[in-house]
Amino acid sequence: MRLIAKGITTSVLTDCSLEVPGGEIGTLRGPSGAGKSLLLRAIADLDPHEGEVWFDGVAQSETSGPQWRRQVRLVPAEAAWWDDCVGPHFRSLDEARAMAGLLDLPKDCMTWQVARLSTGEKQRLGFLRAVEDRPAVLLLDEPTAALDAETGQNVETMIRSLRDDGAAILLVTHSDAQANRLADRRYAMETGRLKAAV
Amino acid sequence: MNVVSLTVWDLAAVSVFVLLSGLLSLRLSLGVERQLLIATVRMVVQLSAVGAVLTLLFSVASLPWTLLMALVMVLFAGREIAARQHRRLSGWWGYGLGTATMTLAAATVTAVALLGSIQPEPLYDPRYAIPLFGMVLGNAMTGISLGLDTLTTAAVRERPAIETRIALGATRFEALRPAMQEAMRRGFMPMINAMAAAGVVSLPGMMTGQILAGIPPAEAVRYQLLIMFLIIGATGLGLLCAVLGGAWRLTDHRHRLRTDRLAAAK
Incomplete structure (x- = not known):
């Protein structure tokens, strides 16, 4: 069970290759505009790209798009919503309520209106929505950027527990400290090129 | 008379x-x-x-001249659909999708009316075929241009939400469903309004014209109903094909949203 990307190339990315085994967290760092989010989008197959990605020995191109994304899940930095209420964005309300408690969200958060959510609540609920069905690969784009230190710790705890359950996780972060706490392997990106960092 | x-x-x-x-x-x-x-x-x-x-x-009253007239009408209407869109599909799709679906719907519905209900002699008699085709075409044009405009605008405006659904494993039509529903609703709106007002608020133009020209009201009403049914049928058929085709073109075989296939906004 490992995520392997080889030769990912788009108009911004040049020949990006990486590998994250299940049960590990790879951190991805680099200046803004380097192409980190675009690499995550390509791995989730949200943008056309050259190169190939495999998970568990199965190539992206051999799987249908929706099938691939049910396993390889992108969690963008800013969560978007298609319903006025929080609840309809979740598959199972019971599961979501149970997990919400771990991120300091009250039980009734599923009945909240999206319009009254704070930035931090949006980020946590967007994260919950993406991990609710335990996808095998998580592509996390700055998952704690909008959170205070304490709530950020709770999200990190959940990320660790997902890793311990066997998920392969690629995490974009701007924080040295966070990378030091979570990284099992590290990548750095500069102007569309990826290199393994020590 | x-x-x-x-x-x-x-x-x-x-x-x-x-x-x-x-x-x-x-x-x-x-x-x-x-x-x-x-x-x-x-x-x-x-x-x-x-x-x-x-x-x-x-x-x-010749078939080639009637068809030529119909073609000219189609080309003008197609241009009108493309011109009325804030963001249209780039390349030939921008003109082709609206024109093709409008023509398909209007031609099918007009043919059924001529063959089934009116049965003029000859069938292509321009006195029936051309005004009928024109009415149906004009209304399909309005519906399709509103529908496609709404669809492309919603795809751009709602792009983060649509892509979130795609990222969560939805198929392209699942992810675009709200945008497609909005497009269908907007496209049908003028038709629904016209039907609701017909006879109570306003006497439809064609019926008024016929009554003023001396046709008995009951006869004029039957013709008006015929026209209304044809118009609704053509608008519905054309709108559905255009919205499905537009959603198809706005996504690709990997179920990715492709707003890069839209021309720059006017």
Whole structure:
């Protein structure tokens, strides 16, 4: 069970290759505009790209798009919503309520209106929505950027527990400290090129 | 039929009101007199020209000339659909999708009406075929241009939400469903309004024309109903095909949203 990307190339990315085994967290760092989010989008197959990605020995191109994304899940930095209420964005309300408690969200958060959510609540609920069905690969784009230190710790705890359950996780972060706490392997990106960092 | 024939002077007499509106605009500096003048002159020229063309077409009553007239109408309507869109699909799709779906729907519905209900002799008799096709085409045009405009605008505006659904494993049509529903609703709106108002608020133009031209009201109503059913059918069929085709083109075989296939906004 490992995520392997080889030769990912788009108009911004040049020949990006990486590998994250299940049960590990790879951190991805680099200046803004380097192409980190675009690499995550390509791995989730949200943008056309050259190169190939495999998970568990199965190539992206051999799987249908929706099938691939049910396993390889992108969690963008800013969560978007298609319903006025929080609840309809979740598959199972019971599961979501149970997990919400771990991120300091009250039980009734599923009945909240999206319009009254704070930035931090949006980020946590967007994260919950993406991990609710335990996808095998998580592509996390700055998952704690909008959170205070304490709530950020709770999200990190959940990320660790997902890793311990066997998920392969690629995490974009701007924080040295966070990378030091979570990284099992590290990548750095500069102007569309990826290199393994020590 | 005891039609009261209208002379040029009769028309000139009622055009006084248009003139009056223009003068008021000028007097009160409302600034619409120029537009009003141009639109009025344009309408008079267009209608007089089409009157002459139809007179000629009816006297010849040949299939090739009827088809040619229909083709000209289609090309104008297709251009109109493309022009009315804020963000249209780039390349040939921008003109082709609306024109193709509108033509398919209008031609199918007109053919069914001519073959099934009216059965003129010959079937392509331009006196029936052309006005019928024109009415159906014009309404399908309005519906499709509104529908496609709504779809492409929603795809751009709602892009983060649509892509979130895609990222969570939805298929392209699942992810675009709200945008497609909005497009269908908007496209149908003028039709629904016209149906709700028909006979209560307004007497439809065609029926009014027929009654003024001496046709018994009951007969005029039957024709109007026929036309309404055809228009609704063509608008629905064309709108559905256009919205499905638009959603298809706005996504690719990997179920990715492809707003890069839209031309720059006007």
